[in-house]
Amino acid sequence: MRLDDESESQNVEDRRGGFGGGGFGGPKTIGIGTVIIALAASYFFGIDPSVIMQGASVLQGQQAPQPQQQANRPPANDQLTVFTSKVLGNTERTWEHIFETELNRRYEPPKLVLFSRVTPTACGTGQSAMGPFYCPGDHKVYIDLAFYDELRRRFGAGGDFAQAYVIAHEIGHHVQNLLGVSDKVDAARRRMGEAQANQLSVRMELQADCLAGVWAANAQRANQQLLEPGDIEEGLKAAAAIGDDRLQKQAQGYVVPEAFTHGTSEQRVRWLRQGLTTGDIRKCDTFAARQL
Known part of the structure; x- marks a missing residue:
């Protein structure tokens, strides 16, 4: 990716080196950081799975106020942070344009929080x-930048656009939240059994993948120099690497389809490609799709 001409976002909060912890409750988090990812991470990091699962369950508690904390700006010479901040800034400008021109709405950008190990959130x-x-x-989007290294080393999905896809996927969840999709899905999940609720979660995650593709397509239209040869392939490879089937196979040696919450590798690639090729948010209705 060519980001030299991109400006950094001012919505980055750096908590690295500060405190982290505290069991605060809130609505269920959504995104790559879910139970399946937690299980895979426990396998790769050698962490007791019960510790990871406990943290995942905390993220599904009841909301409580957060403590006041210092919102530091990241150091200017941190190249990985600068990259992340520039990608975030591009998502802000791109989604502002889409919301204004296609949805007749105002886009409210999220904060992106950099942290290490643990941090308190409104979701736990x-x-x-x-x-x-x-x-x-x-x-807020939360990320430990060490995940980029894991994405490359453990999942074999390196490259700057693969990293950008990770951010764009989480921003996709923010878009869903702004449009009311998140509330509808959460309400529906509470009325369902576990297997049905998981299927609904899959559709939500695949929509976030599609929205990540919509961002990239529109960003490229605005700046023809943004994406370089091989970038799209990096993103598709990353989407395939974090499919539920592949993660379950790596973590436990077998696959349990009814436990999927994000979609298979094939599905994630298909919906990311859908967003990339159409650039149209209306083409990301995974909830109406007969076949994922």
């Missing part, structure tokens, strides 16, 4: 081992 205690996630309770 966030943990690095759970991967990046979006918290609808505070409209």
Whole structure:
């Protein structure tokens, strides 16, 4: 990706090196940081799965106020942070344009929080081992940048656009939250059994993948120099690497389809490609799709 001409977002909060922890409750988090990712991370990091699962369950508690904390700006010479901030800034400009021109609405950008190991959120205690996630309770995306290294080393999905896809997927969840999709899905899930609720979660995650593709397509239209040869392939490879079937196979040696919450590798690639090729938010209605 060519980001030299891109400006950094001012909505980055750096908590690295500060405190982290505290069991605060809130609505269920959505995004890559879910139980399946937690299980895979426990396998790769050698962490007791019960610890990871406990953190995942905390993220589904009841909302409570967060403590006041210092919102630091990241250091200017941190290249990975600068990259993340520039990608975030591009998502802000792109989604502002889409909301204004296609939805006749005002886009409200989220905060992106950089943290290490653990951090309090409006959705509970966030943990690095759970991967990046979006918290609808505070409209913030949380990421430990060490995940990028894991994406490359453990999942074989390196490259700057693969990293950008991770951010764009979580921003996709923010878009869903702003449009009321998140509330509808959460309400429906509460009326369902576990297997049905998981199927609904899959549709929500695949829509976030499609929205990530919509961002990239529109960003490229606005700046023809943004994407370089091979970038799209990096993103598709990353989507395939974090499919439920592949993660379950790596973590436990077998696949349990009824436990899927994000979709298979094939499904994730298909919906990311859908957004990339159409650039149309209306083409991302995974809830109406007969076949995922």
